[in-house]
Amino acid sequence: MCPTLLSLLSLRFCVSLKIWALAGEYEKLSLSAWPSPVVPLGQTVTLWCHSRSPLKRFTLFKTDERRRLPELQGHYVNNFTLGPVTREHAGSWHVFWSLWSAPSEPLQIVVTGVFTKPSISAHPGPLVQVGENVTLRCHSPVVFDKFILHQESSTGHFQRHGRMLTGGHCTADFVIGPMSLASVGTYRCYSSLSSSPYEWSAPSDPVDIVITDVTLVCSSESAFDQFHLLRDGENLGCPLAGGQSPHGALQAEFPLGPGTPAHSGIYRCYGSFTHSPYFWSDSSDPLFLSVTGSTTSTCPSTMNPHTTEEAQLPQAHSSTWYIVLGLIIAFTSNTIILAALVYHWCSTQN
Structure with a gap:
């Protein structure tokens, strides 16, 4: 008996379904x-x-x-x-x-949180210049044979075997560097045991690593004689003249100074010529700069305006008090001198 068209289609459908x-x-x-x-x-x-x-x-x-x-x-x-x-x-x-x-x-x-949190410290300090190294030291008074370092902006971890110190303390050093924009941020460390590698301690208190001097370099293989730097679409000032780099390209360095949270943003640079300053090149690839940490809040240029007013208020009170005190001293001195003159005049008349 010959198969019908409907039976052939059904068979093909069943075979396809089975293969799938x-x-x-x-x-x-x-x-x-x-x-x-x-x-x-x-x-x-x-x-x-x-x-x-x-x-x-x-x-x-x-x-x-x-x-x-x-x-x-x-x-x-x-x-x-x-x-x-x-x-x-x-x-x-x-x-x-x-x-x-x-x-x-x-x-x-x-x-995490299975064990007591360790501590973390930065050596020689949390303020680091570009290209330098910083050592982050994890320390615990409890005996652990493994420490884990985590950077908040990263999905990975660094692991080191701990070494025993006198008194039963354990420590591990992590060398971070050469320091770049990708290295700054907030770090924490965890402690663990090799016998239970997926059970970690609570995270340590954070330490903020900050670059003390940030310089952005715009460069191009084209013969531009000036460069412009923009942050979040806003021009950051006058263009800089381009100079020859060691690799032959023309470049300009834009120093931003000490890294602060105010410098965070998306940066782009453009090239142009002095004879046509309003015709710029296409923008560079964006550079996202993120500066975190509370250590920079002491800089007057990065303070909240309300915080600055509060900080200047005691100084204003002190200045006013010194003026009042000076007037009191001057008035008292003049009174004493005037009294002495009157007494001398009276004695002369008698």
């Missing part, structure tokens, strides 16, 4: 964490399963170096929220669709 299903079974899934895979103790984190195929139910499980933990398995759709997290949630997490599908790459969930 098999492809889905062996598709490599991926797993991510929101808002971050580093989770404070007692908070929540959402694990998301990513797939090119339409969403289906999947199995989520956690492993450690020795065994799977079946008590943490389950079937969920697209995402699952863990929490409030405990030490049991720290470790490598995987996701798969079925017994025949390959598991995803591991996602490491780190739980």
